[in-house]
Structures are given as structure tokens and as C-alpha cells.
């Protein structure tokens with residue numbers, strides 16, 4: 001039961017204060033639920049008493065009271081009345097029980113939503129390096145699966161477990177009051193097999209959790225690689241290799257799921273068998289020791305009622321505890337939320353101006369875990385309105401330099417100034433408002449051209465005049481006018497319906513739409529046809545109006561022709577050409 005203690009501590013540490021207050025309400029509702037369960041169970045007893053006991057009206061004052069209040073004339077009427085009352089009690093108990101389940105589930109599942117959003121925010125704060133070094137499938141698993149399992153298995157699981165313990169304690173208490181021998185028999189027959197089974201399943205549940213938590217992102221990675229790499233996979237004849245990898249992942253996952261299903265369903269069978277053992281013991285001894293078969297039947301009836309309620313209770317406890325064991329891995333994933341629940345200091349934001357220059361001062365950069373610096377003691381000033389071309393051999397550090405200029409990577413040494421303001425956490429948001437970044441692979445959503453240019457804006461907020469203007473500046477208007485739906489044409493996932501050059505020009509249009517002061521452009525290296533190449537070059541050239549600053553990683557001589565300055569990035573540092 002160490003896992004239960006660990007989980008409760010973890011939940012209390014990770015929960016924000018407002019949710020802790022809700023947790024108290026949830027705990028109270030669970031207590032109410034337990035009382036209702038007990039009332040439901042207790043409501044069966046009067047019916048059984050009338051059915052099984054002779055002269056019940058003489059011995060039982062409670063039933064005699066009901067008999068008199070309703071002016072009944074014989075015992076059969078009492079049986080019918082008690083059955084109707086039993087139905088009403090069970091109905092009410094279940095309606096209230098459902099409402100409690102709804103409240104508790106809403107609480108736990110809303111937590112999963114809040115934690116997913118918080119984790120997303122934490123990862124975003126970790127920044128560029130985190131996303132560059134962490135597989136996207138792991139990120140998705142953590143944000144979606146870990147938080148969902150936390151709410152389902154850990155929060156709801158723990159609550160259910162505690163609820164069942166309360167219910168069970170009440171039942172045991174009342175059975176002890178009613179007939180202590182039955183309780184002893186139940187303890188002797190149910191607990192040992194249950195404990196043996198739990199010990200056996202516990203380790204396996206932890207293992208199964210680890211297997212599926214490890215395999216899910218690997219399966220995701222293999223799936224996505226085979227989908228996005230369709231062309232390469234086909235050409236390289238790697239289709240079967242990929243499918244085999246996916247098959248291996250699926251086989252392991254399916255095996256884990258089968259075991260999980262069996263372990264979740266097995267307790268019912270184990271307990272049912274134990275109860276049958278107890279019934280066999282009662283019958284075997286009862287026929288010899290009890291005075292009549294009616295006495296034996298009464299004992300069996302009582303035992304059956306107790307067993308009927310105890311069995312699902314223990315079963316639910318097992319499912320809950322299996323879930324807790326299986327979600328052991330979540331502790332590490334959600335650990336960052338603990339700190340976050342204590343100090344949620346919003347970053348102070350300051351505005352930045354860009355009227356003069358971007359300036360790198362004595363900057364060095366080395367990737368975490370690497371021995372070789374990409375740059376050492378580099379100085380660079382880019383004036384507002386300049387068009388700067390970055391060139392150099394592959395692996396020299398052009399992209400790294402651009403990422404530093406973009407503020408995605410922080411120099412290991414030295415400083416980066418925008419005008420005379422040091423670029424740090426407080427200014428980064430204001431800086432991002434001033435820049436546009438057109439990557440080699442422009443990120444495009446499966447939406448219309450308009451949605452991709454006015455990225456993130458709602459349809460009704462898109463400024464149509466500005467949209468057409470920027471599309472014209474990016475040399476896209478003619479192409480768009482030839483499309484059946486014009487700017488409302490859907491371009492497919494990752495812009496599959498567009499050429500490489502058109503995608504880059506769409507990226508340029510996006511940067512212009514958001515009125516960027518600086519455009520960073522990583523020119524496509526893929527062989528563009530001469531017309532597309534000229535279109536892009538013309539687009540960029542027509543933009544250089546003395547106000548807009550453009551920094552281009554240039555792969556083509558034609559691009560370099562209209563740059564104000566060319567900087568060669570090489571092993572020796574930055575060389576002005």
C-alpha cells in the first residue's frame with residue numbers, strides 16, 4: 001500500500017489550493033456515497049426478515065411499526081410494501097450516487113485539462129532547446145496521456161479506493177454486529193486469496209505501465225516517420241522495415257493491454273471462487289450442525305447479500321490499485337507541476353524598440369553536451385533596413401547564428417542587444433512581435449491560404465485588404481487568382497498542394513501580414529526551378545525598402561547579389577565579404 005501513500009502525498013503537493021478545497025468536497029461526497037451504499041444494503045434486510053423469519057411482526061418492532069402505519073392486513077402486503085420501499089431507496093441511492101460520480105469525475109477530468117495546459121506552458125518556457133532535444137511524441141504523451149492518466153488512475157483511482165475502504169469498513173462493521181461468525185468466515189476465505197493475487201499482480205502492473213509508457217511514443221514516432229516520410233520510405237524500399245517496426249510495437253502494446261484487461265477482470269473471479277468456497281463450507285457444516293434447512297438457508301442468504309456487496313467493492317479496489325501501480329511513471333513526468341503549483345510567477349514583460357541595430361557583442365555558443373563551440377567571441381552589428389546574407393559551408397553554424405539572432409538560443413557567453421537593450425526573458429515577447437521567420441520548411445496548417453497567411457487569426461478578424469496586399473508583395477497573387485477558391489483554397493496538410501517556392505512565399509506573406517520589422521529567411525536549398533527562384537528573389541528584393549531588415553541564409557549566388565552585406569560563417573568566425 002506504499003503506492004497509495006505516495007500517490008496521496010503527490011496529489012496534495014501538486015494540487016493548487018483551489019483544487020484542494022474541491023478535494024475536500026469530493027471526500028465529503030464520497031462519505032455520503034458510502035452512507036447511501038450502506039442504506040441500500042440495509043434496505044434489503046427487512047424484506048429478507050419477513051421472508052425468512054416466522055412471526056416477524058411479534059419479534060421485530062420496526063416492521064410492526066410499518067405494518068401499523070400503513071394499516072396492512074397480512075404479511076404478504078408487508079412483503080410487497082417493503083419491496084416497493086426497497087426499490088425507491090435503491091433508485092434514490094443510485095440517482096444521488098450518479099450525481100456524486102458526475103461531480104467527482106468533473107473535478108478529476110478538469111484537473112487533467114488544467115495540468116495539460118500547465119505542462120504545455122512549462123515546456124514552452126523551457127524554450128527552443130527543449131523542443132529540439134525532446135521527441136515530439138514524448139511531449140504529446142506527457143501532455144495528453146500522463147495528465148489524463150493522472151486524473152483517471154491517480155486522482156479518481158485514489159478517491160475510488162478510499163470510497164471502497166469506507167464502504168467496506170461499514171459493511172464489515174454491520175456484518176460483525178449481525179453475525180460475527182459470517183464475518184470470520186468471510187475474512188478467512190476472501191482475504192488470503194486476495195492478498196496472494198495482489199502480491200502477484202502488483203509487480204506486473206508496474207512493469208506493464210512502464211512498457212506501455214515507453215512504447216507509446218516509439219509507436220507514434222514510427223507511425224509519423226512512415227507517414228511524413230512516405231516518399232523516401234517508398235523510394236528506399238523501407239516500407240516493410242517500417243511496418244515491421246510498427247508491428248513489433250503493436251504486438252508488445254497489445255500483449256500489455258491483454259494482460260492489463262485480464263488483471264483488471266481477474267479479481268472478480270478470484271473473489272467469486274473464494275465466496276463459493278465459503279458457501280461450500282457453510283453448506284457442508286450447516287447440514288450437520290444447524291437445526292434445520294431453513295436456518296441454513298437464512299445463513300446462506302445473509303452471506304450472499306454480504307458477498308454481493310463486498311465482491312464489487314474489492315474488485316473496484318483492485319482496479320484502482322492496479323491503475324496506481326501502472327501509472328507509477330507519471331510521478332516523474334508531472335514533477336515540474338509541483339514547483340509550478342507553488343510559484344507561478346508570471347514573467348514581467350517589457351517593451352523593446354528597434355530603430356537602430358541588432359548587435360552581438362563578444363558572443364560564444366556551444367550546444368549543451370557538445371565539446372566544440374560553434375562560435376567563439378563573435379561580434380556583429382546589423383543596421384535597421386539592411387539586407388544581410390549569411391553564407392558558408394554546411395555545418396558552419398548559419399542556422400545556429402540565425403537562432404541566436406531570433407532569440408531562440410541564448411549565447412553561452414557574450415550579449416545580444418536590440419538597439420541598446422539586452423535581449424532577455426522580459427523583452428523576448430516584444431521582440432517576437434517585431435520579427436518574422438520564414439523557414440526552409442514553412443510551417444503550414446491544413447487550412448486555406450488566408451488562414452495560413454493570417455496565422456492564428458479568426459476568420460472574421462482577417463484584414464482582407466492587407467491580405468491581398470501582402471500576397472501581391474510576395475508574388476503570389478497571380479497564382480492564387482488562378483485557383484478555383486482563390487484565397488479560400490485549402491492547401492492540404494503541410495501545404496501538399498503547393499510547390500516549395502510557393503510555400504516559402506506564403507511564409508514571406510505571413511511575415512509581412514504581421515508587419516514584422518525584421519524578416520529572417522532560411523532560403524530553400526531544394527532545387528527550385530529558375531522561374532520560382534527568380535520569383536522568390538524578386539519578392540525579397542521588392543521588400544528591401546530601407547525600413548525592413550532582412551537576414552537571409554543564402555544558398556544561391558543570385559540571392560547574394562542584392563544583399564547589402566554578405567557575411568561568411570566559417571570555422572574561423574564571421575567574415576565580412
Ligand SMILES: Nc1ncnc2c1ncn2[C@@H]1O[C@H](COP(=O)(O)OP(=O)(O)OP(=O)(O)O)[C@@H](O)[C@H]1O
Pocket residue numbers: 132367368370374392393394395396397398399400401
Ligand atoms: N542541437 C544540437 N546539438 C548539438 N550540436 C548541434 C545541434 N544543432 C547543430 N549542431 C552542430 O552545430 C554545428 C552548426 O550547425 P548549423 O545547423 O548551425 O550549421 P549550418 O551552417 O546551418 O548547416 P546547413 O547549411 O547544413 O544547414 C554543426 O556542427 C552541427 O552538427
